[in-house]
Amino acid sequence: MFSHPRMHDSLWYASAAPAPKTVPLDGDRAVDVAIIGAGFTGCSAALHLAEKGVKTIVLEAQDIGFGGSGRNAGLVNAGLWLDPDDVVKTIGPDYGERLMTELGKGPSLVSEMIAKHGIQCDDVxxxxxxxxxxxxxxxxxxxxxxxxxxxxxxxxxxxxxxxxxxxxxxxxxxxxxxxxxxxIQPLSYARGLATAAVKAGAAIHERTPVTKLEAMGGKWKVKTATGTVTADKVIVATNAYSDDLWPGMKQEIIxxxxxxxxxxxxxxxxxxxxxxxxxxxxxxxxxxxxxxxxxxxxxxxxxxxxxxxxxxxxxxxxxxxxxxxxxxxxxxxxxxxxxxxxxxxxSDAIPRFHEPAPGISMTLGYNGRGIAPGTYWGQMLAKRAMGMAASEFPLPVTPIKPARMRSLWMxxxxxxxxxxxxxxxxx
Ligand SMILES: Cc1cc2nc3c(=O)[nH]c(=O)nc-3n(C[C@H](O)[C@H](O)[C@H](O)COP(=O)(O)OP(=O)(O)OC[C@H]3O[C@@H](n4cnc5c(N)ncnc54)[C@H](O)[C@@H]3O)c2cc1C
Missing domain, CATH: 3.30.9.10 (D-Amino Acid Oxidase, subunit A, domain 2)
Structure with a gap:
């Protein structure tokens, strides 16, 4: 039931703008920030970091946009599927209103990215x-x-x-x-963000699944089959396509x-x-x-x-x-x-923001609305990696909690x- 069919069958794959040329990671690197996953969240984070001169590497298990980012319906919607008042009821008026304000502006942020970086994504x-x-x-x-x-x-x-x-x-x-x-054409947009990130100085390695994250004297060692990356900070942007890399992440998602x-x-x-x-x-x-x-x-x-x-x-x-x-x-x-x-x-249709260990940040659970939110959360995770306080996020930092009765929900x-x-x- 829970499988990731080929993205290569999609209309978007057949009609997308070119992706940046990348090779799998080979050898050892040291960077300021390592990002795991090259969807909207990971590519937006990489772009915002690289633009500020932060040494950034993105490691993607498959292809850029392999997850939801390359397969979706392409509707750049504002807010969440939930009604705004329900969001406020669930996470309280402070976080709730801030979240609605920020995600209400999400489509404008995507427009800004498209215009600033000349992204060709058939936007209508x-x-x-x-x-x-x-x-x-x-x-x-x-x-x-x-x-x-x-x-x-x-x-x-x-x-x-x-x-x-x-x-x-x-x-x-x-x-x-x-x-x-x-x-928009969603895969063209994901590739456009990736191309802009590479132009700004980020490195992207496709076909490079991350297999382990190891704390090492205040830094993180990000391990893959073909090399390692030593990073001060790690952004985990694997969302609904998470594997067992970080305990509990996959189980939190329904x-x-x-x-x-x-x-x-x-x-x-x-x-x-x-x-x-x-x-x-x-x-x-x-x-x-x-x-x-x-x-x-x-x-x-x-x-x-x-x-x-x-x-x-x-x-x-x-x-x-x-x-x-x-x-x-x-x-x-x-x-x-x-x-x-x-x-x-x-479980409550609200996205999550986690920092399960010093230097590791992640957002996940976009509940079917991730083009504008993914771009926004990527920008926020980049700012967080550059020192912004976690309290600036319009979501509380919560512990990773596997969804209750997940199998039943599925x-x-x-x-x-x-x-x-x-x-x-x-x-
Ligand atoms: C069919 C469909 C229709 C949708 N329609 C819409 C829509 O119209 N509008 C909208 O706003 N949203 C829509 N969504 C939701 C939206 O696509 C997602 O919320 C969004 O793409 C999430 O982006 P992301 O970057 O966070 O994650 P993803 O795009 O899922 O990227 C995660 C990446 O992490 C990689 N990864 C996982 N594990 C590892 C590892 N160990 N090492 C390295 N890489 C790893 C995966 O290969 C993947 O590429 C739709 C989703 C789907 C599936």
Whole structure:
């Protein structure tokens, strides 16, 4: 159930901007900061450190963007999946409001990175729509919008007529449009951050899994099969793709699958009838469905859960049935790409900030929202490695705690998503 399928099957891998050329680590190095994992968090941290002249090395087990960063839907959303008031209730008003303010600005931070470093990532600045699939889903969206509006965010509620015009589907009862948000080619963005980090002076070594972290006289020895890095500070940016490198990290995350498909490019006549102004949409169904275009006007769609391996009927039929239900006039489409990844949930849907030993920092558990947050947490971890107080983080430093009843949660999510997927086949 918990596996990391190939990222090389994805549309993003087939259409991404080039990655910087790297080689596996070979031999021993000494740096100020070693970063483990080259997703948004690790690459953003490396870039922010290297820009300040800090000697930085990134060690990535596979390829840049191998984790969630190279596989995701590309929606650069603000905040978290939770409503802002729930965040405040869970972590208190001080941390909660600071967290919402910072993550509310997340999409602007990503824009800054794109502009400053000339990152080519097919960004489309249209706002992001969340569609209500039922009256109760819509009522929740309106409450979500109200809570953000009270905090000054530019979010608009849209009615049934407008969502039908904007989506090309009659199946939604309304929605909200978050004007802070937009969408990108996510692997191009991850590679763009990595390229900028290398230009600023960071070293990146792909195909270099870190196998051990060893404290050594106030420094850390970062061990790999082909060399070691001695570092003053270590940033662990392995998130939902964590292995057993640091005890308890993997067990703190509740892994949740997320899969995606992409069609062939649509002809212009039909394209103009579906997401006509190119807005991306995700919805309020328990196993949400999201749709967007890529730069060639392939329709990309996906949902939550791990697909059964192979060519099982539920997996084979899902994209066709879903498109037929949402856009009956679209006609049968060939699925040219199918891929999947893992989201890192936490028991309360709030990300974590840990410092389990002096000199080691990590954030994890982005709960399905990691493009803007990953960029932000990377920047914050870089600042922390350069001496910023931990209290400047909009999250408390907490001990690593394995999620309670993790296996049960995993079973619950998977069963619920596959039941939902099966049910959708009979719509
Ligand atoms: C299918 C899918 C759709 C999503 N859609 C969206 C979306 O639309 N919008 C959004 O904001 N977020 C979305 N997300 C979430 C988002 O992609 C993640 O939160 C984000 O990518 C996390 O970035 P990261 O850098 O923290 O971790 P990751 O990108 O997962 O990177 C972790 C890296 O650590 C490496 N690693 C692990 N162990 C080791 C080791 N021992 N040594 C060296 N390297 C190691 C891994 O190989 C991996 O490359 C989605 C996620 C998925 C899977």
């Amino acid at each position: 600045r249209k706002g992001v729509i969340k569609a209500g699939h039922s009256p109760s889903g819509q009522a929740h969206l309106e409450e979500h919008a109200r809570q953000w509006q009270r905090r000054g965010a530019n979010i608009e509620v849209i009615d049934r007529k407008r969502i039908a015009e904007m989506s090309g589907s009659e199946h939604y009862v309304g929605g909200i449009i978050d004007h802070r948000s937009y969408y 892994p949740v699958g997320c899969y995606m498909y992409a069609t062939e490019p649509l002809g212009e006549n039909v394209r103009k009838t579906i997401l006509p102004a190119l807005h991306p949409i995700y919805d309020t169904q328990p196993a949400m469905v999201f749709t967007r275009y890529d730069r060639d006007h392939r329709l990309v769609l996906g949902s939550l859960g791990y697909l059964p391996p192979g060519d099982a009927a539920a997996a084979r039929h899902w994209p066709h049935r879903t498109l037929r239900y949402l856009f009956p006039h679209l006609g049968e489409q060939k699925m040219s790409f199918k891929w999947a990844g893992t989201l890192g949930f936490t 079973f619950f999510y998977e069963s619920a998503f596959s039941a939902y997927r099966l049910k959708s086949l009979f719509k």
